[in-house]
Amino acid sequence: MVYVIVEHIKGQIEDITFEMLGKAKTMGSGVTAVLLGDGVDTLTGQLGAADAVLLCQDPNLANFNPEAFCKTLASILNGKNDDIIMVGNTSMGMEIGPGLSAALGMPLISYVTDLSDTSVTSALYGGKMSVQSGVSGGYIASVMAGSFSADDGNISGSPGVETVSAPDLSNTKVRFTRLIEPEGGDVDITQHDVLVSVGRGIQNEDNLEVVQELADKLSAALSCSRPIVDNKWLSKSRQVGKSGLKVKPKVYIAVGISGAPEHIEGMKDAECIIAINTDENAPIFDYAHYGTTEDLFDVVPAICERL
Amino acid sequence: MNIVVVIKQVPDLVEELELNDTGTDLDREWLKFKVNEFDDHALEAALLIKDAQGANVTVVALDNGLDIDKALYAAAAKGADRVVKVTGDFEGYVSSHAAAKALGAVIPSLGADLVLTGVQAVDDRDGQLAVLLAHQLGMAHVTVVTDINVSGSAATVHKEYGGGMIGEFNVQFPAVLGIQAAAETPRYVPVAKVRRAMKDTNIDEISADAAGVDAGTEVQKMYKPETGSGAEMLSGSAEDIASRIVEIIRGKGV
Ligand SMILES: Cc1cc2nc3c(=O)[nH]c(=O)nc-3n(C[C@H](O)[C@H](O)[C@H](O)COP(=O)(O)OP(=O)(O)OC[C@H]3O[C@@H](n4cnc5c(N)ncnc54)[C@H](O)[C@@H]3O)c2cc1C
Numbered sequence: 361m362v363y364v365i366v367e368h369i370k371g372q373i374e375d376i377t378f379e380m381l382g383k384a385k386t387m388g389s390g391v392t393a394v395l396l397g398d399g400v401d402t403l404t405g406q407l408g409a410a411d412a413v414l415l416c417q418d419p420n421l422a423n424f425n426p427e428a429f430c431k432t433l434a435s436i437l438n439g440k441n442d443d444i445i446m447v448g449n450t451s452m453g454m455e456i457g458p459g460l461s462a463a464l465g466m467p468l469i470s471y472v473t474d475l476s477d478t479s480v481t482s483a484l485y486g487g488k489m490s491v492q493s494g495v496s497g498g499y500i501a502s503v504m505a506g507s508f509s510a511d512d513g514n515i516s517g518s519p520g521v522e523t524v525s526a527p528d529l530s531n532t533k534v535r536f537t538r539l540i541e542p543e544g545g546d547v548d549i550t551q552h553d554v555l556v557s558v559g560r561g562i563q564n565e566d567n568l569e570v571v572q573e574l575a576d577k578l579s580a581a582l583s584c585s586r587p588i589v590d591n592k593w594l595s596k597s598r599q600v601g602k603s604g605l606k607v608k609p610k611v612y613i614a615v616g617i618s619g620a621p622e623h624i625e626g627m628k629d630a631e632c633i634i635a636i637n638t639d640e641n642a643p644i645f646d647y648a649h650y651g652t653t654e655d656l657f658d659v660v661p662a663i664c665e666r667l
Numbered sequence: 668m669n670i671v672v673v674i675k676q677v678p679d680l681v682e683e684l685e686l687n688d689t690g691t692d693l694d695r696e697w698l699k700f701k702v703n704e705f706d707d708h709a710l711e712a713a714l715l716i717k718d719a720q721g722a723n724v725t726v727v728a729l730d731n732g733l734d735i736d737k738a739l740y741a742a743a744a745k746g747a748d749r750v751v752k753v754t755g756d757f758e759g760y761v762s763s764h765a766a767a768k769a770l771g772a773v774i775p776s777l778g779a780d781l782v783l784t785g786v787q788a789v790d791d792r793d794g795q796l797a798v799l800l801a802h803q804l805g806m807a808h809v810t811v812v813t814d815i816n817v818s819g820s821a822a823t824v825h826k827e828y829g830g831g832m833i834g835e836f837n838v839q840f841p842a843v844l845g846i847q848a849a850a851e852t853p854r855y856v857p858v859a860k861v862r863r864a865m866k867d868t869n870i871d872e873i874s875a876d877a878a879g880v881d882a883g884t885e886v887q888k889m890y891k892p893e894t895g896s897g898a899e900m901l902s903g904s905a906e907d908i909a910s911r912i913v914e915i916i917r918g919k920g921v
Binding site (some may be wrong): 374394400423426427430441454455456457468469480482483485492493536537538576578587590599610636643647649662663667 | 678680681693706708763786792794797803807810827828831833835836837838839845847848852862871872875877879883884885886887888891893897898901905906910911915916
């Protein structure tokens, strides 16, 4: 049996869940979706890719809570050590995967991009290496978003629902207080045809002028990788990737971005990706349509001159 | 309050990565290592708490036989009060499960209210350390944390989800937090200050082992991925390349 942990937020099932369900279906040993929450029974109709749903509802599960979810899943999945458990390598999954591995004593493999009964592939070293791990028997796979097609697992239906009760969750040391929505930015990078996206290769805040000029000349928006936001050089609303926004522009020009899996997640569906990166082994070139290893400080001004 | 920060070194991805003879691991002989960037953020987050309200900050690392002393001296130079090297059989690659076991044996003696470590590392194939460590220590956990507000024996923390959405949690101590980003860019420490710290700081050594614990699965094969079709690499001078890029962009009708 393959157990897929359903991830949902604000009443919406996340794509990663459908991606995992689609893959699990092809593995041939039956699929059970595990759904935790409160008042979420209506979501089971979207889990048609699963043969069955284990549903656990409790007021303490109304919002994701690392402790309550780990405790509940450990109780529901106790004794399933010979099965495969799939969880997203997401913010929630990064609590659940290791939490279940520790609680159930099951092996855990992270950053998973493909899996079977005998081997599991992970993307490590910022996407610069693929690693195949041998497995026999049960294990937990923490699956990277975008590894499988969501369409294959997004099937409505009425799988058999088994209701299970939650353990006592009244005394958790972690308490959910609220969800904070992202602040709207000055631009909506998801709405632009052309994005000039800048990464750590730009070195410092002053150098942003170089890419801003290119963006201006192309009437494009300036977007970026995470470190640029962490350095407070650009606002969060311009971040592309796992913890930023998913974008699908016609043209995405990645300037000094290495192409870490968390960044790729947000932009790999762009129509045309052009990468400028001095490291010929940068993973961004595996996803780009066109690439150059010229120094960005030479090539970007040269592009501007020609526009 | 006592804050323990766990740091480790990871291969510097700026360097070319080579495989070992059996193709199951990196060839570690010539690799350049650096402190995991998220561990740097964890240390910064601890030092920000110390700056704001006072805290005793201890930085801990497994002794992997590399330049870990230098990393610990740098931490001391930045403001850590105590640096601890966990000695034992930790050369080469140490899995997250093994690291959690060894650190889980040492950290209780350091009296931690809060344990901070990086949200992930580029090589944690068997999962991220923070939550595994929390289980070893019997502590609460929240990971992917971007903001910590301590009050008394609890903290309000921000956990980042996709799309910039944030979950806010109240966490009672003792707890382990996996740090995604500190509220400030990790502080820079001049080399002269690190040198001074090398003279003035004593690295405490505590031994531990992770006997019988490993990743739970074995690497069969490590290889450079050939995802997608790969890019068409543009050649010529920067000017030629710039002209081609302009053509390509114009060709997309924008
Ligand atoms: C839970 C989690 C969520 C995350 N979410 C995101 C996210 O949403 N978005 C995101 O981007 N990251 C995210 N990250 C971070 C991610 O892991 C990487 O750290 C980040 O993407 C790296 O950004 P970068 O490519 O700009 O920097 P680096 O990886 O440092 O790459 C810089 C690149 O610039 C190149 N370069 C340097 N100088 C030049 C030059 N002169 N000319 C041309 N090229 C040059 C280098 O060769 C290098 O490849 C997340 C991480 C975690 C743990």
